[in-house]
Amino acid sequence: MSRILCLDVGAGTLDILWVDTERELPFKAVVASPVRTIAERIERLAGDLLVTGGEMGGGPVTEALRRRARTHRVWITPEAAATLHHDPEVVRGWGLERIEAAEAETIRRRFGPAHVVLADIEIDRIRGLVEGFGVPFAFDFVALCLQDHGVPASGGSHLDFRHRLYRGPLESGGRLHELLWRAEEIPAALNRLRSAAAAARGLPAGAVYAMDSGLAAVAGAALDPRAPADRPFLVLDVATSHTVCAARDGEELCALAEIHTRDLTPERLQELVRRTAAGDLDHGRLLAEGGHGAYLRRAAGEEALGCILATGPQRRLAAGIRPPVLWGAPFGDNLMTGCAGLLDCLCRREGLARVYFL
Structure with a gap:
């Protein structure tokens, strides 16, 4: 028996899948993503602000902190500041005051600011959700996914760097489960992924794994019962912030392209599908x-x-694409695509029997 918790941390939602390999039914939830709930928390807190924690998704959190810094003092530790920007001077230019983590308690006692912790993995919130399933809050494995642009050592393009980082393992075999890393295996340059995995170690789990969310979605979509096993097919995952189009042939990832969802037009999406194939x-x-x-x-x-x-x-x-798309539903639920991919990749990594829910 293995109890597995899968967490897909997106820009819009946090998707959760709990599986016991000896039980027939999984339990799942789709809730607001941490980047949204923490941004709302910042807006609710009044006055000066002390920000600790680690790197997480930016977007609304970055905007909320920048707005606060225009009217009040905002102290932020280097680890949390990476959420806003990896260049400390940019963060200072937005009016935030960088402090060392060891100074946080002194700031709290001297000035009494409100306090917010930045993290993609909120332990107490996850505890409440899982306990709401009516199952034990204890796991053999936790697998999570999110998008991390990476931090290139040279300070060059993070997109070029990310491309090189994933290209090597993919060219060695093109099998997605090989890019599901144990927490201790995550490349040092993937700071956000490492931060989330470190936070996930606060969960009662035997091992923690992490993966890029786009790759997890490509792996999960292939679990749809209509995905052919004997010929190539395409996966088009249109997420809140990013869209991935991938060509698969059996276990092999043949091609993959990623663009910002906000830039999509019907014509560009059609062209992306054609070019990927x-x-x-x-x-x-x-x-x-x-x-x-x-x-x-x-x-x-x-x-x-x-x-x-x-x-x-x-x-x-994607409704207007030709040929017409099939509306994918791995494990019977489109919104479980990333979690389904995490679960399948974990089973492969750990040598567990693969799990299917139709």
């Missing part, structure tokens, strides 16, 4: 077009257009 992808070209990057192992071919599985919370944007 044809292998007409170039990382530099996609970056120049405003995209997030691309990986090409080989062309899957026009045959892959015969099955386009669309997943993600914004997948309605």
